[in-house]
Amino acid sequence: MELWLEMPETHNHSPNERHARGALDGLGCPLSKLQSDRQILGDFMTFYRKTSDSAAIGRVETPATNRGFLIGLSGTGGHRRTVFKGNSATDHDFGENSVYVRDFSEHYKADLRGSFDFVLLEVTNAALARIADREG
Template identity: 50%
Template structure:
């Protein structure tokens, strides 16, 4: 669960931004409400000239925005082009937060937002008897009356969170989550062929943790948990991303480290084996020969 704002309308000064890149000083409404699987926000402004929104890639999952106003426009910057989108009443957007985002905003807006982590999306899909869904299709300024009506029903709870009925909020977020995976779940992401893969942020985090613990002091379950994924999904997504299981990737990185040691020192093979996370010299020799095609001793002599 992400850390959410206090459950009341906020007023802010300064140039800081919220978790979605919006300038806090320009928001006339800034409300939040936590859910068991989905965090709910309401963001609104009456300003017509707005700051540019920029957010880096992250492993937070997806954010779904539902507009209750017309007249808002966004010019979204992609790698080699920009696209302009006009938001009408009851239009929505779905953003994959694993991709960096930059957009120029113009015109007032009033959005109800739903943030869903990868783990929560998987749980929602499982509960909806649609296992295997790991993404939502990217949408921008698409009309969705059903989702708009569901979002609108939560506005009173956002306005008076202390009086909100927790059971009602849970039932509404369950209905919203089920609707999202049924309508938008499992479609290929626009501009990406990485569906079912780790996000860039997750891949970098996983590889960094594994490299820091080549001696085996971190488990695959630990890495999966840090990436906010189940162990099974993490292994499948890692293989989809890298072409190897986490264990195969670690073995190759251990061999790479061993080759550096062999090339630059006279350290005994038994010590090289331990330094690179192998159980003993025999294990090291077997894996090294399987990957490199020759024994560590022969490779050192020829290096």
């Protein structure tokens, strides 16, 4: 199955946006901690490239939404995060080529440590429904 999508727009945050006090990207990460923050927007999917050399990124938090899912591929090792869910917390260490999936329908809260280089794909619920419809 092939799914062709128009990818009409790219966006890079300006230095002023990145260093604005408290400014966050759409995934809850402080813009001031990102060395690279690129995205390609499509109708049903968004591709991101996010990098940081910061040893301590800090808290990342996003509320539950109906955005779909985020699939991430780590380009380097050394990144670690503690993910909080209810009254529990789990530690996750990312090596090179580690893959993770975040369900946007769940509230997400994590403390990020260590530099990272992620390629991310946000897949909307509409895209998943479209794929399911094509598969019949």
